[in-house]
Amino acid sequence: MAPPAATLPGVSYVMPVYNEAAYIDDAIESVLAQQYEGERELVVVLGPSTDGTTELVTERAAADPRIRIVTNDALSIPLSLNLGIRAATHDVIVRVDAHTELPADYTSLGVATLQRTRAASVGGLMVATGRGRLQSAVARAYNSRLGLGGGAYHGGASEGPAESAYLGIMRREPLLAVGLYDEGLKRGEDWELNLRLREAGHLVWLDPALRVVYWPRDTWGKLTRQFTATGIWRGELVRRLGGRNSLRYFAPPALVLASALSLVLLLLELTGVVRGLAAWLLSVVYLGPVLYAALLVSLLFVRSSGETLADRATFARVIAVMHFSWGAGFLRGVLLGARDAVDRSRIES
Numbered sequence: 001m002a003p004p005a006a007t008l009p010g011v012s013y014v015m016p017v018y019n020e021a022a023y024i025d026d027a028i029e030s031v032l033a034q035q036y037e038g039e040r041e042l043v044v045v046l047g048p049s050t051d052g053t054t055e056l057v058t059e060r061a062a063a064d065p066r067i068r069i070v071t072n073d074a075l076s077i078p079l080s081l082n083l084g085i086r087a088a089t090h091d092v093i094v095r096v097d098a099h100t101e102l103p104a105d106y107t108s109l110g111v112a113t114l115q116r117t118r119a120a121s122v123g124g125l126m127v128a129t130g131r132g133r134l135q136s137a138v139a140r141a142y143n144s145r146l147g148l149g150g151g152a153y154h155g156g157a158s159e160g161p162a163e164s165a166y167l168g169i170m171r172r173e174p175l176l177a178v179g180l181y182d183e184g185l186k187r188g189e190d191w192e193l194n195l196r197l198r199e200a201g202h203l204v205w206l207d208p209a210l211r212v213v214y215w216p217r218d219t220w221g222k223l224t225r226q227f228t229a230t231g232i233w234r235g236e237l238v239r240r241l242g243g244r245n246s247l248r249y250f251a252p253p254a255l256v257l258a259s260a261l262s263l264v265l266l267l268l269e270l271t272g273v274v275r276g277l278a279a280w281l282l283s284v285v286y287l288g289p290v291l292y293a294a295l296l297v298s299l300l301f302v303r304s305s306g307e308t309l310a311d312r313a314t315f316a317r318v319i320a321v322m323h324f325s326w327g328a329g330f331l332r333g334v335l336l337g338a339r340d341a342v343d344r345s346r347i348e349s
Contacts, residue, residue, distance in 0.1 A: 011107055015042065081189070127143065132218070135215070185338075
């Protein structure tokens, strides 16, 4: 039996928005349709959109008092989140992205888990979905351990303490106590915030019953820019936090390095600079790229219902773009720092 509305905490949904005209109506509708009896509000933090998003949100807010608007002229998700949290009026903060859609019971399940576990931050599973061949292949990669390295919120995990929480249903007080999101980051802000929550003695919890539909990037250019920026900022986090990063983050940059060394060695062998025993000993650098190429080829033969060879080839290419873009970005971030790197996948097609 559900608790009476009077005992349920109020919920503030905080949604940073920038150039999301194709998705914003569905995202807002999924929030307003939540089956939750406590008080609710949606705080939309509007960036300087150029595709009509601002007008769409303004029209929705004028028609529904549950929607409040905060503006942020900077292209910074952490800053937008902090502005939204500070403007929120309720004790439970639910982060929502404009590329996501919440099932109707998401809030009620999440708040119940928050109260049951006494966690500071609760997250669920990202269920990526797509339209058309490319976006569907990107969604499949998101949902695969192969695509994003096996993060718990990409599926297959059981309920329990977690390293981070996807989006996050969070208690306002612990967030304020640890200083909210780090506004010096442009990517990886969720992971870094949950790290500080855990180091402060708070619990971060994964509940697989919480499932969020996510619409990934839908062009090759957007995908490349997104993963390059994400890799750069993970490299920056490694510079800052060192060994507190999971080992899985080092696999893509290792692949990029091995591939670069293989090309250099091949050139030296073809020109006769390296030969004989030296060439044989150094040939070990070929192992990683060759095995990776074999993996990509094998994906062409892994059939799912209704998939064509073109679908499988697109999926293999998506995997490669994700890994090499992320890995190259990571190396740049480690060596040079993130500086002012921004994910421009929302700006350019």
